[in-house]
Amino acid sequence: MTQNADFDALKTQLNDIGQSQVLQFSENLTPEQTAPLLEQVQKLDFAKIPGWVDQYVWNDGSLKVPEVFEPAPSYPVEPKTDEQTEKYAQARKIGESLIREGKVAGFVVAGGQGTRLGFDGPKGNYPTSPIKKKTLFQIFAENLLAAAKKYGTSIPWYIMTSPLNYDATVEIFENADYYGLGKDNVFIFQQGTLPNFGFDGKILLAGKDRIATSPDGHGGSLKALYNSGAVADMRKRGVELLSYWQVDNPLIHLIDPLFVGLHVMDKAGMSSKALLKAGPLEKVGNFCQVDGKVTVIEYSDLPDEAAHRTNEDGSLAFELGSIGIHMISIAFIEKLNADGDFALPFHRAVKKIPTIDTEGNPVKPEEPNGIKLETFVFDAIPMADNSIILQTRREEEFAPVKNATGVDSAEVTYQMMIDRSAAWLEKAGITVPRKADGSPDCVLEISPSFALDAADVKAKVDQVPEITADCEIYLD
Numbered sequence: 299m300t301q302n303a304d305f306d307a308l309k310t311q312l313n314d315i316g317q318s319q320v321l322q323f324s325e326n327l328t329p330e331q332t333a334p335l336l337e338q339v340q341k342l343d344f345a346k347i348p349g350w351v352d353q354y355v356w357n358d359g360s361l362k363v364p365e366v367f368e369p370a371p372s373y374p375v376e377p378k379t380d381e382q383t384e385k386y387a388q389a390r391k392i393g394e395s396l397i398r399e400g401k402v403a404g405f406v407v408a409g410g411q412g413t414r415l416g417f418d419g420p421k422g423n424y425p426t427s428p429i430k431k432k433t434l435f436q437i438f439a440e441n442l443l444a445a446a447k448k449y450g451t452s453i454p455w456y457i458m459t460s461p462l463n464y465d466a467t468v469e470i471f472e473n474a475d476y477y478g479l480g481k482d483n484v485f486i487f488q489q490g491t492l493p494n495f496g497f498d499g500k501i502l503l504a505g506k507d508r509i510a511t512s513p514d515g516h517g518g519s520l521k522a523l524y525n526s527g528a529v530a531d532m533r534k535r536g537v538e539l540l541s542y543w544q545v546d547n548p549l550i551h552l553i554d555p556l557f558v559g560l561h562v563m564d565k566a567g568m569s570s571k572a573l574l575k576a577g578p579l580e581k582v583g584n585f586c587q588v589d590g591k592v593t594v595i596e597y598s599d600l601p602d603e604a605a606h607r608t609n610e611d612g613s614l615a616f617e618l619g620s621i622g623i624h625m626i627s628i629a630f631i632e633k634l635n636a637d638g639d640f641a642l643p644f645h646r647a648v649k650k651i652p653t654i655d656t657e658g659n660p661v662k663p664e665e666p667n668g669i670k671l672e673t674f675v676f677d678a679i680p681m682a683d684n685s686i687i688l689q690t691r692r693e694e695e696f697a698p699v700k701n702a703t704g705v706d707s708a709e710v711t712y713q714m715m716i717d718r719s720a721a722w723l724e725k726a727g728i729t730v731p732r733k734a735d736g737s738p739d740c741v742l743e744i745s746p747s748f749a750l751d752a753a754d755v756k757a758k759v760d761q762v763p764e765i766t767a768d769c770e771i772y773l774d
C-alpha cells in the first residue's frame with residue numbers, strides 16, 4: 299500500500315469509530331512527522347476502542363467486587379506443623395535443584411513511569427544502597443550474580459521496560475557493561491501502550507504528530523513476555539519458571555528455593571508472596587479466595603466491614619497484602635497467550651495528561667483531564683489452575699521506593715536496608731550498637747556477594763569486623 303492509500307484507510311477507520319480528531323493536524327505535517335503518527339494509529343485496536351470508551355469513559359468500568367469472598371489460605375513464614383516442616387524441607391530441596399539446573403530466571407517489571415518518586419530517568423537507576431549508593435538495577439544484578447555463583451549455574455534476567463524508557467534502560471546497562479552478568483544473560487524488552495482518553499471519549503493527542511499513550515500496566519508483562527520473544531528465549535535456555543519482582547524493591551530475595559519448591563510441588567501456574575498488612579486499610583491488594591481461586595481485591599475495593607473484620611485472636615481476617623512478588627510458570631504464560639486474544643481487565647485512573655488544544659498548543663493541565671487504562675499482573679492469578687501464597691516478613695523482603703518523602707519513600711528504604719543488615723549480623727551473634735530508640739547506631743551495607751541471607755552471614759562471621767557506634771561498615 300502506498301503511504302497515501304495507507305493514510306486514507308486509517309482515516310476511514312478512525313472516522314468509523316468517532317476518533318477522526320487523531321489526524322486533525324495531519325495536513326500540516328511533514329512526511330517525517332506523519333510516518334510515526336501513522337505507525338501509532340496502526341497499532342490502535344480499532345475493534346475494541348468503542349467498547350473501552352463505553353465501559354471506562356462513560357462508565358467507571360471497575361470490576362465488581364464479588365458477592366462472596368473469603369480470606370485466601372497461605373503458607374506461613376515458618377512451618378507450623380510437622381507435616382509442614384517436612385514439606386518446607388522437601389520444597390527447598392526441589393527449589394534448589396531446579397535453580398541449579400538453570401530452570402529459574404529473574405524477571406523485573408521496570409516499565410512504570412515512577413511519577414510519585416519524580417526521579418529523572420528509569421527508576422532502576424535510582425541510587426539506593428546506604429553506603430555505596432548502588433542503583434536498584436545494580437543491586438538486583440549483584441543478587442543474581444551471587445545466586446548464580448551459590449548454585450553453580452547461570453540465571454538469565456528478563457527486564458520489561460516501556461517505549462518511554464527502553465532506550466534509556468538499554469543505555470544504562472551498556473554503560474554498566476551489564477553489571478558483569480554478560481549481555482547474553484540480559485533480555486530487555488518493551489511492554490505495550492494504550493491510548494489516553496479525554497472525558498469526552500476522544501483519544502488525546504500529546505502533540506500534533508503524537509497520540510497520548512501510557513504503558514499498559516504491569517499486567518502487560520504477560521503478553522509482552524510472549525510477543526517480545528522472551529518466552530521463546532526461555533524455552534531455548536530450558537527456563538521453566540520466572541521469579542517476578544518490581545523494580546522499586548531492593549530487599550527482594552529474588553531467587554528463593556522455598557518459594558520455587560512450594561510453587562512446583564503444588565503444581566501452581568502463578569503464585570505470590572504476601573505479608574501481614576500493617577493495618578486494615580494499608581494500601582496494598584488483599585489476597586482473597588473467590589470460587590476456590592486466589593483473587594486479589596484492591597484496598598480501594600475491599601468493603602470496609604471486610605477490611606476491619608477480625609478473627610477470634612484479634613488478627614485481621616483479611617490480613618494478607620500483595621507486594622508484587624510472584625513465581626510464574628512459563629507454561630502458564632504460554633497457555634494464556636495460546637488463543638491470541640488473552641486480555642486482563644482494565645483499571646481506569648483519572649489523571650492529568652499533557653495534551654494540546656484545538657490550535658495545537660501544548661496544555662499542561664492543572665486538574666485531571668482524562669483517563670488512563672492499565673492492567674494489573676495479579677488479575678491473572680485466578681486464571682491459573684493452582685496458585686499458592688507464601689508469607690514473608692516486611693523487614694526481610696519489602697521496602698519499595700515509591701515516593702519522594704513519607705511512606706514508602708527512599709528514606710524509609712534506606713533505613714530498612716540498614717535494619718535488615720543489622721538483624722542478619724545479630725542473628726550471627728555479632729553485636730550491633732543501637733540508639734535509645736532501638737535503631738542501629740551505625741550505617742551498614744551488606745553486598746549480595748557477601749551474603750544473600752542471614753545464613754550466609756553466619757557462615758562468614760569471622761570476616762566481620764567489630765561494629766562500633768557511629769561507624770560505617772560495608773561488607774563485600
Ligand code: UTP
Nearest residue numbers: 407408409410411412413414513515516544545
Ligand atoms: P507502580 O504501581 O509503583 O507504578 O508500579 P510506577 O509507574 O512505577 O510509579 P508511579 O505510580 O507512576 O509513581 C509497580 C511496578 O510495576 C512496574 C513499575 O516499573 C514497578 O516496578 N510497571 C508499572 C510496569 O512495568 N509497567 C507499567 O505500565 C506500570
